[in-house]
Amino acid sequence: MNVVSPIKPRTAKDFATDQEVRWCPGCGDYAILKAVQKMLADVDADPAATVFVSGIGCSSRFPYYMATYGFHTIHGRAPTVATGVKLVNPELDVWVVTGDGDALSIGGNHLLHVLRRNVDLQILLFNNEIYGLTKGQYSPTSRTGTRSPTSPTGSVERPVSPIGFALGAGGRFVARSIDTMQKHLVDVLKQARAHRGASFVEIFQNCIVYNDAVFAGFTERDVADANQILLQDGKPMIFGAKGSRGLRLVPGKLEIEAVTIGENGVSVADLLVHDATNRPLAGLLAAMQPPALPMALGVLYCDPAMALGSAVHAGLGERQAPPSADELNALLRRGDTWTVSA
Amino acid sequence: MRTSTLPTPEASLSDARQPLESVVVRFAGDSGDGIQLTGNRFAAVTALAGNDLTTFPDFPAEIRAPVGTTYGVSAFQINFGARAVKTSGDAPDVLVALNPAALKVELGRLKPGGIVIVDSGAFNERSLRKAGYAADPLNDGSLASYRLIAIDISKMTLETVKPLGVSQHDALRCKNIWTLGLVYWMFGRDRKPTADWLKKRFADSPLIASGNIAALDAGHAFGETAELSGDIPGYSVAPASLDPGLYRTITGGEALAWGLVAGAHLAGLKLFFASYPITPASPLLHALTSLRRLGVSTFQAEDEIAAVCAAIGASYAGAMGVTSSSGPGLALKGEALGLAVAAELPLVVVNTQRAGPSTGLPTKTEQSDLMQALFGRHGESPLAVLAASGSSDCFETAIEAVRIATRYMIPVIVLSDGYIANAAQPWRVPDITALSPFPVEFRTDPKGFAPYARDAATLARPWAIPGTPGLEHRIGGLEKDQLTGAISYDPANHQQMSDTRAEKLDRIALDIPLQTVETGRGEGRLAVVGWGSTHGPISRAVVSLVERGYDVAHIHLRHLSPLPPNLGELLRRYETVLVPEMNKGQLVQLLRAQYLVPAEGLNKISGQPFKIAEIEAAILARLGS
Ligand SMILES: Cc1ncc(C[n+]2csc(CCOP(=O)(O)OP(=O)(O)O)c2C)c(N)n1
Ligand code: SF4
Numbered sequence: 007m008n009v010v011s012p013i014k015p016r017t018a019k020d021f022a023t024d025q026e027v028r029w030c031p032g033c034g035d036y037a038i039l040k041a042v043q044k045m046l047a048d049v050d051a052d053p054a055a056t057v058f059v060s061g062i063g064c065s066s067r068f069p070y071y072m073a074t075y076g077f078h079t080i081h082g083r084a085p086t087v088a089t090g091v092k093l094v095n096p097e098l099d100v101w102v103v104t105g106d107g108d109a110l111s112i113g114g115n116h117l118l119h120v121l122r123r124n125v126d127l128q129i130l131l132f133n134n135e136i137y138g139l140t141k142g143q144y145s146p147t148s149r150t151g152t153r154s155p156t157s158p159t160g161s162v163e164r165p166v167s168p169i170g171f172a173l174g175a176g177g178r179f180v181a182r183s184i185d186t187m188q189k190h191l192v193d194v195l196k197q198a199r200a201h202r203g204a205s206f207v208e209i210f211q212n213c214i215v216y217n218d219a220v221f222a223g224f225t226e227r228d229v230a231d232a233n234q235i236l237l238q239d240g241k242p243m244i245f246g247a248k249g250s251r252g253l254r255l256v257p258g259k260l261e262i263e264a265v266t267i268g269e270n271g272v273s274v275a276d277l278l279v280h281d282a283t284n285r286p287l288a289g290l291l292a293a294m295q296p297p298a299l300p301m302a303l304g305v306l307y308c309d310p311a312m313a314l315g316s317a318v319h320a321g322l323g324e325r326q327a328p329p330s331a332d333e334l335n336a337l338l339r340r341g342d343t344w345t346v347s348a
Numbered sequence: 349m350r351t352s353t354l355p356t357p358e359a360s361l362s363d364a365r366q367p368l369e370s371v372v373v374r375f376a377g378d379s380g381d382g383i384q385l386t387g388n389r390f391a392a393v394t395a396l397a398g399n400d401l402t403t404f405p406d407f408p409a410e411i412r413a414p415v416g417t418t419y420g421v422s423a424f425q426i427n428f429g430a431r432a433v434k435t436s437g438d439a440p441d442v443l444v445a446l447n448p449a450a451l452k453v454e455l456g457r458l459k460p461g462g463i464v465i466v467d468s469g470a471f472n473e474r475s476l477r478k479a480g481y482a483a484d485p486l487n488d489g490s491l492a493s494y495r496l497i498a499i500d501i502s503k504m505t506l507e508t509v510k511p512l513g514v515s516q517h518d519a520l521r522c523k524n525i526w527t528l529g530l531v532y533w534m535f536g537r538d539r540k541p542t543a544d545w546l547k548k549r550f551a552d553s554p555l556i557a558s559g560n561i562a563a564l565d566a567g568h569a570f571g572e573t574a575e576l577s578g579d580i581p582g583y584s585v586a587p588a589s590l591d592p593g594l595y596r597t598i599t600g601g602e603a604l605a606w607g608l609v610a611g612a613h614l615a616g617l618k619l620f621f622a623s624y625p626i627t628p629a630s631p632l633l634h635a636l637t638s639l640r641r642l643g644v645s646t647f648q649a650e651d652e653i654a655a656v657c658a659a660i661g662a663s664y665a666g667a668m669g670v671t672s673s674s675g676p677g678l679a680l681k682g683e684a685l686g687l688a689v690a691a692e693l694p695l696v697v698v699n700t701q702r703a704g705p706s707t708g709l710p711t712k713t714e715q716s717d718l719m720q721a722l723f724g725r726h727g728e729s730p731l732a733v734l735a736a737s738g739s740s741d742c743f744e745t746a747i748e749a750v751r752i753a754t755r756y757m758i759p760v761i762v763l764s765d766g767y768i769a770n771a772a773q774p775w776r777v778p779d780i781t782a783l784s785p786f787p788v789e790f791r792t793d794p795k796g797f798a799p800y801a802r803d804a805a806t807l808a809r810p811w812a813i814p815g816t817p818g819l820e821h822r823i824g825g826l827e828k829d830q831l832t833g834a835i836s837y838d839p840a841n842h843q844q845m846s847d848t849r850a851e852k853l854d855r856i857a858l859d860i861p862l863q864t865v866e867t868g869r870g871e872g873r874l875a876v877v878g879w880g881s882t883h884g885p886i887s888r889a890v891v892s893l894v895e896r897g898y899d900v901a902h903i904h905l906r907h908l909s910p911l912p913p914n915l916g917e918l919l920r921r922y923e924t925v926l927v928p929e930m931n932k933g934q935l936v937q938l939l940r941a942q943y944l945v946p947a948e949g950l951n952k953i954s955g956q957p958f959k960i961a962e963i964e965a966a967i968l969a970r971l972g973s
Contacts, residue, residue, distance in 0.1 A: 090622065090669065329642035343777065344596075
């Protein structure tokens with residue numbers, strides 16, 4: 007496809023539409039929108055070759071605000087529509103935008119299979135631990151005890167971990183970030199985009215109306231250092247104010263503990279070194295919960311494998327062009343035929 | 349004219365072979381007896397002999413039923429003749445039963461006085477007990493009203509095949525082919541094509557191939573020898589007068605698959621097919637999957653919802669998106685069909701109907717999803733609905749579905765059913781280059797582009813696919829502004845968009861053939877109106893009654909949404925309209941509501957196709973005989 011390159015490099019603004027953004031003032035979705043637009047500008051993405059596919063929910067309004075191709079589909083089914091798009095045109099850069107209800111309630115089955123199949127998409131799950139669009143009912147990621155119109159005395163169900171789900175489903179790129187961490191989020195999104203295969207990114211998103219401050223325990227400025235760790239592949243797992251804390255394996259156990267560097271003879275050399283290709287490690291990191299352990303952010307797991315589209319195209323020698331009339335005539339005449347003469 | 353009962357051997361002795369106009373033969377045996385293979389070989393040589401024919405395989409519902417049980421009986425019926433054959437036949441003239449269970453299950457179908465060929469060697473105390481016989485039916489006189497030909501086929505097969513060095517087990521497995529040889533002799537069929545086929549099929553084990561060929565010859569020789577004593581009658585069925593051309597047999601499943609591929613070719617599009625296995629729709633998934641080398645993409649989705657949504661995504665990206673299922677799966681696709689209607693994307697959805705509700709009778713046929721196809725969605729969501737009337741008609745119907753979907757940017761449901769999917773008919777193979785192409789033009793010009801600006805004639809919106817510079821736009825299920833496609837809650841706009849979506853069907857109505865009368869006059873006492881696979885029995889019944897001088901006509905609908913524009917006027921020209929359907933009366937309701945004609949239903953919902961006789965009787969009851 008011919009792409010006309012613009013004279014000036016694109017800016018975030020070039021990815022914004024003239025649609026009036028309808029999220030509640032203060033909603034975390036604004037920040038994510040900004041990050042996505044900036045990221046696409048940074049990598050000089052081609053808007054004509056970029057597609058955003060979403061389900062239903064506040065978060066799923068996202069495509070309307072992107073000056074790319076966009077398809078706002080039906081509740082929970084965005085991964086399946088995106089799969090069809092990608093299999094037909096592997097050249098397209100296809101993004102799925104979904105919420106925690108959209109992806110893990112009604113669409114749980116599809117999320118499982120799109121990850122298992124490793125379709126080359128970026129899946130952004132905006133996790134606000136609540137159903138926003140339908141006015142605040144508890145969701146499959148809501149913590150036990152969440153009060154909502156359908157759980158007035160507090161929900162009794164146990165939440166699912168999106169990251170744990172993605173790893174369990176066989177996701178080959180699993181990452182996490184926060185709406186308000188612009189730089190970090192842009193960086194994670196770039197890595198997701200560069201990854202061939204399904205890239206899954208959970209983004210903690212504050213719903214200021216129905217679930218405000220639910221992530222404050224690790225996102226607020228005063229606790230962030232203590233309760234977050236920004237993972238970097240190949241680097242020791244250091245966090246805390248001035249890098250004073252670290253993570254290591256409890257000796258003799260498959261269990262992570264937080265330690266203070268320089269205390270009890272612990273040095274940086276004792277710390278775990280992040281290895282994004284280590285799946286069991288990703289599982290341990292995914293399970294970490296503040297305040298006992300910091301929330302793991304960044305790319306928890308990245309180990310590329312053949313993506314579905316390419317597997318189909320390579321493995322079966324599938325071609326794009328429709329069959330010729332000759333080929334079809336041959337097909338119709340295969341096997342036993344006979345002639346009736348006049 | 350009804351298929352005549354076979355004449356007695358005395359009659360056949362006078363002449364070498366007794367000529368017949370048409371015959372129904374039913375092969376039955378245990379699932380492991382190779383009944384389908386036997387039937388298919390008989391069909392192949394019958395086609396080569398120039399007869400018209402229809403076959404119907406009747407598989408047991410169980411995958412591997414225990415040997416010798418009644419629920420493990422597999423059957424294959426073929427109706428062939430010197431005249432046009434439209435159904436697999438009301439009742440067999442000849443029943444071949446390779447074990448007691450097959451006799452037990454199938455005997456009731458046989459015509460009075462019909463021939464029953466049994467393998468007496470398979471009748472022993474144990475097998476009789478398994479089949480639920482208290483006494484041996486071969487000896488207790490219970491078959492007195494039929495012409496019983498009992499031969500120890502097992503023993504004869506072993507005697508022929510074992511000396512070649514084939515094991516006892518493998519030799520016994522040739523008994524279906526021995527039987528086939530005998531039936532070939534009865535109808536004067538050529539053995540050579542089957543011998544060649546056996547050689548190819550068993551190319552890896554020449555011993556098995558020669559064993560089977562020896563059995564085929566031995567069965568045939570047995571018929572020849574027995575002829576002298578008059579024990580086994582010989583018949584001849586002259587070639588039918590078919591239009592000249594190249595022919596093959598084809599099932600509905602194959603014809604749909606090839607029609608979809610041909611349709612995509614004529615549109616100049618890649619075919620993308622997504623489905624989730626379900627009986628009896630899976631043959632289409634299998635057939636299309638085998639065509640990957642021709643550029644067909646197939647995708648086995650995690651469920652029917654994923655399948656239809658992937659097809660929608662494929663169409664959005666510029667392919668011909670197709671999905672298929674049976675009734676329960678179509679129910680699951682309902683919400684996504686609403687999206688396809690709103691997004692105004694082409695989509696073809698094949699529904700191979702089966703008996704419902706719920707899991708119902710998954711292997712049995714029914715036409716009970718018409719209302720679901722027409723109206724089974726939320727909101728006002730008009731789409732096009734077509735029905736194939738027979739196995740070979742599936743090819744053209746599939747092409748027509750692709751044409752409408754791409755020209756009008758609308759989803760099209762194609763109704764088939766369990767009978768059509770599996771039944772085989774001869775088909776005059778078309779030349780693809782002689783079909784009229786309907787190439788799709790994607791929108792590429794950004795100048796003046798609006799996602800919902802419409803073509804004046806078709807009301808189709810432009811198909812602007814991702815990857816096209818300058819046409820970036822957003823679509824979705826929310827109501828859209830009638831021009832820009834931007835979200836719109838404006839009441840007048842919603843009215844306008846709803847009206848336009850409905851009006852698309854009016855435009856399609858102008859672009860489909862006027863409804864014609866297939867048999868009989870264009871006015872008169874009675875019109876029989878059918879859709880789908882009732883075509884065979886209705887057509888046979890009406891053709892014979894017209895030949896006998898009755899004032900009856902046959903009108904068969906392919907287009908069910910929109911209906912042909914002249915249909916109401918046509919129906920009003922008859923005193924009575926009779927609508928046979930394998931449901932509780934769905935089309936009849938539609939015709940009454942749409943045209944205020946006093947149409948009457950003839951409804952059968954037993955999982956079995958109509959018999960010609962049932963339709964004849966219903967017509968005669970209305971005309972007075
Ligand atoms: C088939 C169907 N069922 C229910 C709904 C109603 N519905 C819309 S969005 C939603 C939940 C959205 O929650 P989430 O995915 O967490 O997204 P958020 O609004 O929080 O961004 C529900 C239940 C629907 N649109 N379609
Ligand atoms: S309800 Fe919550 S998630 Fe939805 S737009 Fe408002 S703040 Fe955002």
